[in-house]
Amino acid sequence: MxxxxxxxxxxxxxxxxxxxxxxxxxxxxxxxxxxxxxxxxxxxxxxxxxxxxxxxxxxxxxxxxxxxxxxxxxxxxxxxxxxxxxxxxxxxxxxxxxxxxxxxxxxxxxxxxxxxxxxxxxxxxxxxxxxxxxxxxxxxxxxxxxxxxxxxxxxxxxFQIHVNNRRVLNGLLEKLGLAERSTLVLRALDKLAKGGAKVVSQELTTVAGASEGQVRDILQLATLRGDNSQVLAQLTPLLAGSETGERGLNELAEMVAALDATGIPSGRFGIDVSIARGLDYYTGTVLETFLxxxxxxxxxxxxxxxxxxxxxxxxxxxxxxxxxxxxxxxxxxxxxLGQLKKTSTTAPVFLPFFAAAHRDDYLRLAANVRRAGIGVEFFPEAKKLGKQLQYADKRGFRIALIAGADELAAGQCQVKNLATGESTTVSAAEDGTAVIAEIRRILGA
RNA sequence: GUGGCUGUAGUUCAGUUGGUUAGAACGUCGGAUUGUGAUUCCGAAGGUCACGGGUUCGAAUCCCGUCAGCCACCCCA
CATH class of the missing domain: 3.30.930.10 (Bira Bifunctional Protein; Domain 2)
Known part of the structure; x- marks a missing residue:
């Protein structure tokens, strides 16, 4: 060693x-x-x-x-x-x-x-x-x-779903005679959101070999602004005469109409002609989602x-x-964004091992609650109750079932809401129906 | 893959121009409290200072390499 x-x-x-x-x-x-x-x-x-x-x-x-x-x-x-x-x-x-x-x-x-x-x-x-x-x-x-x-x-x-159609871009590129270099153009265009127009036009010129006029036309298309119907209206003249472009435009228009019909909040979905996606296997609709x-x-x-x-x-x-x-x-x-809740427990209910001589009673109680579809963790050692509750608190349990020798002798059990500290004593008889009802009440609230 | 910044207990960080035994807080464990959880008090464990080499009488500290993390480019989820 x-x-x-x-x-x-x-x-x-x-x-x-x-x-x-x-x-x-x-x-x-x-x-x-x-x-x-x-x-x-x-x-x-x-x-x-x-x-x-x-x-x-x-x-x-x-x-x-x-x-x-x-x-x-x-x-x-x-x-x-x-x-x-x-x-x-x-x-x-x-x-x-x-x-x-x-x-x-x-x-x-x-x-x-x-x-x-x-x-x-x-x-x-x-x-x-x-x-x-x-x-x-x-x-x-x-x-x-x-x-x-x-x-x-x-x-x-x-969140915002940005949608575009490759055919729209391809249609324009056909018109401009850049169809063969579409991959390079699209890849450059994909950087618009991050790098801005300057970066894109530079890459279009140097990597894709586009002329000044071609760059201007591409950027004009990609930087169209407005709501969906405005963008569609502006696209129409730009793509007129290109079969591919017009088809893409139709598909987009159809999509906008359908999505409006389903009642999606309008802010969450928009045509964004600059979305190209680097991957060259896309041929029609392309989509990206931003927070x-x-x-x-x-x-x-x-x-x-x-x-x-x-x-x-x-x-x-x-x-x-x-x-x-x-x-x-x-x-x-x-x-x-702090949007993740912090828990490190998977069962909502914690069952302390309280009275050492009563293990089987605890196991039976836990089994009854589990049969009702509610997860229960039973502590493996009969340690001090305070320690066990500390453990439960740290893990984020919502409920503790507390039953010592006294309660067990009386056929009872405390159901403790760990968030509020409140505790009610209920009967543990009849397969724990009263216990389960109380747990459900707390979890439901 | 290229470049920049960083690496000290489980975590967040101190650590003087290189100086002898590397600290704190939080967390963990135990006790005060043989029946009730974010309080208080006491105590304990936990570090080959990322790893390896070098410089030096002496390195957490300076240099080189490796590994890892973060950031930018690239690309992309």
Missing amino acids: SERIQPRTLKGFRDYLPEAMIPREWLIDTARSVYRSYGFSPIDTPALEYLEILTGKGSEETDKQLYRFQDHGGRDVGLRFDLTIPLARFAAQHIQELGIPFKRYHIANVWRGENTQRGRYREFMQCDFDTIGTESNSADIEMVLVVHDLFAAIGFED EKLPGIGSVCSGGRYDNLAELYTKEHLPGVGASLGLDRLLAAMEE
């Missing part, structure tokens, strides 16, 4: 203590229930894939960030860096059994070997949902609704429509639309 191994974790990888894990699980549960409420079904895929599956896309950037190695059988493998590529492979393999349209959600860890920053890690969780196999704009509209419901369910008031109080953290939920998800893996034509919630970035944001 002379030399111990230093306990440590890799850069960008983290341990989760109960205090961090409890809100994390809550967020996952919330996302899951919103996705399910729209009929999305869960799937899972392996963390490790054949390298060729992951590098199929071939972009340099993802290639650099990919965790890759040879497995014990000498196969070239890699850890998934998002959930979309695995979905493409998954769909190519199983779409026959699944049928179309296929709606799935996938909540899982992904890995990227990039440099860390607040809210950005090398192992992080994504909560994706996608609808594949349909080109209907309804699916795009539903995507926005899901994102809206998701953030509302999490408890945010001040008004924390614009610096960037988009916490992004997504869009892609024409052919699985073309690398199958002949089957599989269009899709979906978005991804960045769970860890969102948790970092919520922590910064």
Whole structure:
């Protein structure tokens, strides 16, 4: 034992203590229930894939960030860096059994070997949902609704879903004769929110090789302001004559009308022509979600429509639309906003081990309360009551059930509200119905 | 991957121009209080000063490397 191994974790990888894990699980549960409420079904895929599956896309950037190695059988493998590529492979393999349209959600860890920053890690969780196999704009509209419901369910008031359509931009680029360099242009445009017009125009000129006039037209389009109908009206002349652009415009207009009809508060959703998304596989709707109080953290939920998800893996034509919630970035944001409740207990009720000779009575009482669907933690040692209550207080329990030899002899139990300190004595007989009723009363209040 | 800042008990931080035994608060554990939790009092545990090397009579302090964290770029959730 002379030399111990230093306990440590890799850069960008983290341990989760109960205090961090409890809100994390809550967020996952919330996302899951919103996705399910729209009929999305869960799937899972392996963390490790054949390298060729992951590098199929071939972009340099993802290639650099990919965790890759040879497995014990000498196969070239890699850890998934998002959930979309695995979905493409998954769909190519199983779409026959699944049928179309296929709606799935996938909540899982992904890995990227990039440099860390607040809210950005090398192992992080994504909560994706996608609808594949349909080109209907309804699916795009539903995507926005899901994102809206998701953030509302999490408890945010001040969030904004920015929506755009790639066809709008592509239409303009066609008109300008820049269609071939669209990826470079879009990537530059993606920096508008952060860097401003100067940065964008410089990158457009130097990287994308756009002329002064082209830069001016692109920026004019991207910096349109006003409410949704105003933006749509201003876009119309800019895109006139471009089939692609007009189609994009129509899709946007349809979406605006549909979302208005569902009664989404207007401040939470807006056309933002500057949203481009760096990823080049998006072809139609693109979406980003920002927290008004924390614009610096960037988009916490992004997504869009892609024409052919699985073309690398199958002949089957599989269009899709979906978005991804960045769970860890969102948790970092919520922590910064003080929006996370601090508890490190999962059961609401605490049962002190008070009278050492009565362990079985406590276990029976706890079992009765649990049968009613209420979690109970029984303290493992018959320590001083004060100590046990201190423990309960620190963990954030809401109720303590206090029963010493006297109460047990009388068939009674104190139900103590730990928030107020009030305590009522009720009968513990009849499988604890009175105890359970009192607990429910306190929890309900 | 590039550049900048940082690293001292579980946590937040002191620590003089390099000087001998590295401190505090909070937290933890025990006691005052063999039946009631954020109060009070007493006591205890807890540090290879991130790790490794160098300079020096002497290093938490100066230098180099590694690791990690934060920030910017890049990219993105």
